[in-house]
Amino acid sequence: MPHARIFPSIGRQFAAWVLALLASVLLAVPAIAQDSTPAPRAPLFGSDRIAVALYAEGQPVAGEEWLLALHFIPSAPEWHGYWSNPGDAGEGMRLSLDLPPDWQVGEARYPVPKRLVLSGLMNHIYEGPYTILVPVVPGPSAAGFAGPVTGTVDYLACSDICVPQHADLTARTGGDFARWRAAIAPPLDAKARFAIKGETLRIAIPLPASMALSDPHVFVANQRLVAHAAPQTFRRVGDVLVAAIPLDDFGTGKADALEGILAFGDGIGVRFAADLGAVPSGGEPLAGPQDAPSPALWTLILGALAGGLLLNIMPCVFPILSLKAIALARAGESEAKARAEGLAYTAGVVLACLGLGALLLALRAGGEQIGWAFQLQEPGVVVALLVLAAAITANFAGLFELPAISVRVGGERMGAFATGLLAAFVATPCTGPFMAAALGAALLLPVPQALLLFACLGFGLALPFLLLGFVPPLRRMLPKPGAWMERFRRIMAIPMALTALALLWLTVQLGGRPFGLIALVLVIGVVMGLFVTGRLQRAGKLAWPAFGLVAAPFLAFALIGLPSVFEAPSARARESILAAQPFSREALAEARASGQPVFLYFTADWCVTCKVNEAAAIERETTRAAFDQAGVTVLVGDWTARDEAITAFLTEQGAAGVPLYLWYAPNAAAPEQLPQVLTPDLLAEKASGNR
Structure with missing residues (x-):
């Protein structure tokens, strides 16, 4: 039968197919162990690199x-x-x-x-x-x-x-x-905690205090959250490592959970997961900007003392030198009085520095992005200082007598304590030489050590006056008290009046022209009240109630008018022959990506040191010519008013205030921090060295 021949043929083919299938199954057994290497599909890009x-x-x-x-x-x-x-x-x-x-x-x-x-x-x-x-x-x-x-x-x-x-x-x-x-980085066996405050991510990572960290760095797995190239700050709080990392200016700024790797150095580290929670403050600093080793506490103390001492000759302190000069002359009257006034003045200075430092630390612990001299970024404080400077000017000019700061021969003992308070409040906004490292570290140290540094700063500022009170040979070098002191007081009204004018200008910068005009009206009212008070004092009559009657309407007008006309200052390009552009992290990244040197400086209208440096070293034709030849990009951060982005950047660089001068060489991993007092040719020499 034909079918008999066909079916055996089909049976043989089926059997061959079955055998082939069995063979393929047998060949597939090793493939279960992943030894088979079938021909790959055509790659899209290849993997030759x-x-x-x-x-x-x-x-x-x-x-x-x-x-x-x-x-x-x-x-x-x-x-x-x-x-x-x-x-x-x-x-x-x-x-x-x-x-x-x-x-x-x-x-x-x-x-x-x-x-x-x-x-x-x-x-x-x-x-x-x-x-x-x-x-x-x-x-x-x-x-x-x-x-x-x-x-x-x-x-x-x-x-x-x-x-x-x-x-x-x-x-x-x-x-x-x-x-x-x-x-592989092993997992941490305990959960970490993190918090986002202002422009900073803070992470608390459980880690034994005995574990050595040669070069700590946190690699954050969350995309678009932190500024990866920004310096990271590390502190120990017992068995917890606290890392502070600046946020990405163009990132999300928030996260519900956090993952990453904490690198210890030399390719060793652990991976961690973190939930939102409380992150401890304070602690012992381990690493900061540029991973530089933290100075020893005794060196920071010496820096604070030296910085406070040098404030006595810094240009930013000149407005209060009149008060101190008169006080020093009065110190020669008797040894007991000189010692008492030296101690009172020192107490006032130290107390003011401690108060400002404690307030600064408390506000920063609450998430505020502020730095040293924050008081001069507050329009209300500047108006109060303006009124005070005008009152001191009127006193020096002889319009009225105030026993707390009077220096009349034979008059009441000078209020050295009040003078010390005022001296510290006006002088400390300047961050002079030696102070930068001490105040920058104070923002990271535990509170007791930080307050110790602020106290040492005040002690350094008060030291010359204290020495005059307790070292008679130094007092004998001073002129003898006499009628010249009254003439000297009137002459010192001139620098105090200039100080008042500078504060009026700063008031306009912070709050706008209408704000400054109302502040000027308040000053006029206060001076009128003081003038009336002086007339009554010279007539031997009760004077201060009259001052209240005259000044009260002006004060009420200012309390209502100042808040209503206040205009927050907007970012503005400062006039500069260097064609400086306003600072932002984006502008800095773009400038550095160009491969050319970058000069970045931070200034403020109330910082006299900044202004002196700008006149002596920055705004010079020789500097402009050298920068043009070297292709230097110039960025400037204006810290006259509070600016959280600038404050965060200053903190990253270990600076508590202005001035701050940074030089970025082409392709450098980190900037070079220049001295706070610039020599005339320093910047031109830096530019010439990069050509």
Whole structure:
């Protein structure tokens, strides 16, 4: 029968097909162990810069963690790959695995990355071969899984240029899983806490105080949250490490949870997860801007003392020298009185510095972004100082007598304590030489040590007057008291009047012209009241109630009018022959990315030291010519009014106030901080050295 011949033929073909199927199944058995290497699909970009191979550790078992490893091997040392958060540039890995739907793929586990700063941009990279582990938990279908695991991965290889890479993956057995697992940053066994205040992310990471940290750095996994290239500050609070990291100016500014890696240095670190919570303040500083070692406390104390002492000759203190000069002359009348006034004056200065320091620390602990001299950024405080300067001018000019600061021969003992309070309040806004490190550290130290530094600053400021009170030979060098003191007092009304004019100008800068006009009306009313008071004093009549009657209407007018006309100052470009642009982090990053040197300085209209430096060293034709020839970009931060972005940046640089001068050499990882007192040719020499 024809059918008999056909069916045996079909049977033989079927048998051959079955045998072939059995053979393929037998060949597939090793493939379950991931040894098979089928022909890859055509790659999109190739992987010739950094090759990658996928490995599997053993056999998959349902419900048990199974590790896959992506082993990357650069073709040459100059090629590097990226962490999950690449930083300011680059791209992380994108992995796709072909797995049954009931299998779960966990978060990839990475080694501790390295930092690479190029043109002011921070990259989180891996150099040389590196391995990323991917945990997988197989589902019930693992029992019948025939393998192999396949997938694709897209990543970036960079050197001088960046090249997209793509690889088709097929898992294989083998690989050095013990070494790869040891290279992965281990998880911290306790939850960390974090808080965002102002422009800063603060993280409290549980870490034994005995653990040494040679070069700490936090790699934050959250995208668009922190400024990666900004300096990070670290402090110890018992067994907690507190890290402070500036936020990204163009980021989200918020997070519900936080993940990252804390690097200890030398490629060692731990990965952590953090929830929102309380982060302790204070603590012992470990590392700060540019990871510089923190100065010893005794050096900070000496710096605060020297800084306070030098404030006596700094230009910004000249407005109060009149008070101190008259007080020093009066100190020669008797030894007991000189000592008493020396102690009272010192107490006033130290108390004022402690009060300002304590208020500064309290406000910063509450999340306020403020720095040293914050009082002169408050329009109300400046108006009060304006009225006070006008009153002192009237007193020196002889319009009235105020026993607290009177220096009349034979009159009441001078109120040295009040003079000390006023001297410190007016003088301390200037951050002179030696003070910068001490006050910058005070913002990071525990409260008792910080207050000690503020007290030492006040003691240094008061030291000359205190020495005159207790060292008779020094007092004998002073002129003898006499009628000349009354003439000297009237002459000293001139610098105090100039101080009042400067404060009036600052009032306009802070609140606008209408604000300044009303403040001037208030001053006129107060001076009129003092004039009437002086007339009554000379007639031997009760004087101060009359002052209240005259000044009260002006005061009421000011209390109503000043808030209603106040105009907050807006960012403005300062007039400069250097074509300086207003500071912002974006402008700084753009300027540094150009590959040219950058000069960044911070100033304020109330900082006399800043103004002297600008006249003597910055706004000079020789500086402009040198900058033009070297292609220097100039940025200026105006801190006259409160500016949280500038305050945060100053804190990152370890500065408590202005002036601050930074020089960024091309492609430098960190700026060079220039002296606070600039010599005329310093900037021109810096520019010439970069050509």
